[in-house]
Amino acid sequence: xxxxxxxxxxxxxxxxxxxxxxxxxxxxxxxxxxxxxxxxxxxxxxxxxxxxxxxxxxxxxxxxxxxxxxxxxxxxxxxxxxxxxxxxxxxxxxxxxxxxxxxxxxxxxxxxxxxxxxxxxxxxxxxxxxxxxxxxxxxxxxxxxxxxxxxxxxxxxxxxxxxxxxxxxxxxxxx
Amino acid sequence: xxxxxxxxxxxxxxxxxxxxxxxxxxxxxxxxxxxxxxxxxxxxxxxxxxxxxxxxxxxxxxxxxxxxxxxxxxxxxxxxxxxxxxxxxxxxxxxxxxxxxxxxxxxxxxxxxxxxxxxxxxxxxxxxxxxxxxxxxxxxxxxxxxxxxxxxxxxxxxxxxxxxxxxxxxxxxxx
DNA sequence: GTCTATAATTTGATAGAC
DNA sequence: GTCTATCAAATTATAGAC
Numbered sequence: 001x002x003x004x005x006x007x008x009x010x011x012x013x014x015x016x017x018x019x020x021x022x023x024x025x026x027x028x029x030x031x032x033x034x035x036x037x038x039x040x041x042x043x044x045x046x047x048x049x050x051x052x053x054x055x056x057x058x059x060x061x062x063x064x065x066x067x068x069x070x071x072x073x074x075x076x077x078x079x080x081x082x083x084x085x086x087x088x089x090x091x092x093x094x095x096x097x098x099x100x101x102x103x104x105x106x107x108x109x110x111x112x113x114x115x116x117x118x119x120x121x122x123x124x125x126x127x128x129x130x131x132x133x134x135x136x137x138x139x140x141x142x143x144x145x146x147x148x149x150x151x152x153x154x155x156x157x158x159x160x161x162x163x164x165x166x167x168x169x170x171x172x173x174x175x
Numbered sequence: 176x177x178x179x180x181x182x183x184x185x186x187x188x189x190x191x192x193x194x195x196x197x198x199x200x201x202x203x204x205x206x207x208x209x210x211x212x213x214x215x216x217x218x219x220x221x222x223x224x225x226x227x228x229x230x231x232x233x234x235x236x237x238x239x240x241x242x243x244x245x246x247x248x249x250x251x252x253x254x255x256x257x258x259x260x261x262x263x264x265x266x267x268x269x270x271x272x273x274x275x276x277x278x279x280x281x282x283x284x285x286x287x288x289x290x291x292x293x294x295x296x297x298x299x300x301x302x303x304x305x306x307x308x309x310x311x312x313x314x315x316x317x318x319x320x321x322x323x324x325x326x327x328x329x330x331x332x333x334x335x336x337x338x339x340x341x342x343x344x345x346x347x348x349x350x
Numbered sequence: 351g352t353c354t355a356t357a358a359t360t361t362g363a364t365a366g367a368c
Numbered sequence: 369g370t371c372t373a374t375c376a377a378a379t380t381a382t383a384g385a386c
Contacts, residue, residue: 001362013364014370022362052341078253081315109340118340126323126331127340129316130309137308140256148301156301164339165284165293165302166227176380189352191381 023090026075026083033072034097037065041104051112056158058105062135063154066142073139102128131161198265201250201258208247209272212240216279226287231333233280237310238329241317248314277303306336 001022005012019025044057066073083091105128112118138153148156176197180187194200219232241248258266280303287293313328323331 002360010369011371012362013372016363017369020363112340116342119338119342122335122340123331126328127335129313130332130335133312133315134305134309137312138304140308141304153301156298157305160297160302160305160336160339162339162341163294164335164337164341165287165297166337166339167291167294177378185351186353187380188354188382192351195381197380 023086026079027090029072029075030091030094033065033069033076034094036069037061038097038100041101045104045108050117051108051115052117052162055105055108055112056162058108059131059135059158059161060151060154062132063138063150063157066139066150067144070139073136077136077139105131198261201254202265204247204250205266205269208240208244208251209269211244212236213272213275216276220279220283225292226283226290227292227337230280230283230287231337233283234306234310234333234336235326235329237307238313238325238332241314241325241328242319245314248311252311252314280306 001015002012004025005015008015015025019028040061041058044054044061047054047057049057080094083094102125106124109118109124109127113120113124134157142150142153176190177187179200180190183190190200194203215236216233219229219236222229222232224232255269258269277300281299284293284299284302288295288299309332317325317328
């Protein structure tokens with residue numbers, strides 16, 4: 001709280017005029033982030049595009065939140081398990097939001113598999129988790145002004161995710 | 176410290192008979208982990224196999240540490256930046272170890288590109304970071320006894336990483 | 351090698367003046 | 369809306385008995 005107040009240019013006691021607790025600050029940061037994220041996912045999904053296009057767009061949306069929602073993504077990374085373990089039900093919406101997001105991703109992965117755009121021999125849920133992790137953990141090393149911006153990260157990842165690092169006869173490698 | 180002592184079945188004061196500070200505990204946990212990890216990477220690299228085989232093995236090694244080195248991986252995830260920021264130089268070896276590990280991975284990626292096993296239009300360093308993140312963050316949700324063991328996670332990831340999620344004419348998708 | 355007791359510091363939060 | 373002053377609890381660490 002003292003560090004937050006210092007960043008804001010006031011003393012820690014003054015923070016309690018704006019928020020009634022540390023949890024309330026976290027709450028506002030996370031709600032804003034999740035509402036924005038889910039809304040943008042919905043737009044991508046409702047675009048009517050094929051699964052591969054939608055999934056690529058969702059990857060781009062994810063990376064694009066790293067800058068505007070850096071604090072939220074960091075808190076999600078570091079304190080997710082802690083916030084969920086709190087005795088009050090204050091952060092129950094986190095699980096609700098995560099479940100909805102997971103459903104969105106998995107639906108697109110399954111739709112792509114059904115349409116023959118994605119290979120059928122991967123587990124949709126596990127694949128979602130790995131995509132999710134890759135995007136959000138980038139907040140730990142990503143710094144604005146570096147060699148690549150979030151859009152560049154997204155394009156690189158989409159390339160590897162969809163087409164793979166390897167070169168060669170795809171079919172013969174699918175055992 | 177109280178929680179660690181409780182897990183050990185003693186009181187917190189008694190811990191200081193075995194370690195002179197909290198940092199010393201973290202230090203021992205991380206050193207053990209990094210020595211094991213680097214040694215196993217070296218074995219894989221010195222096997223003389225082609226880059227693709229070595230890289231797949233390095234992925235397997237990474238996932239296989241999630242169970243035996245769960246505490247270390249968790250601390251690396253949560254406290255890496257903090258440990259590096261400490262005024263004393265006690266954890267300088269973390270950066271040294273990370274640099275060495277990064278060199279190992281990037282060398283294999285570049286070797287695979289030179290040999291035509293990996294596509295040349297991906298950034299080796301960025302690709303390494305994404306592989307690294309995907310492996311280690313799994314510690315946050317991976318629980319022994321679940322649907323998949325670490326070896327299963329590794330095989331799934333190797334499949335997606337090398338061959339991609341997509342199906343179709345690879346060349347036409349490389350713009 | 352562990353316990354009891356306690357020191358020293360950090361941290362979230364409050365009361366009331368201005 | 370911010371500051372001063374301070375509280376209460378938590379947390380790392382120490383001293384000395386057993």
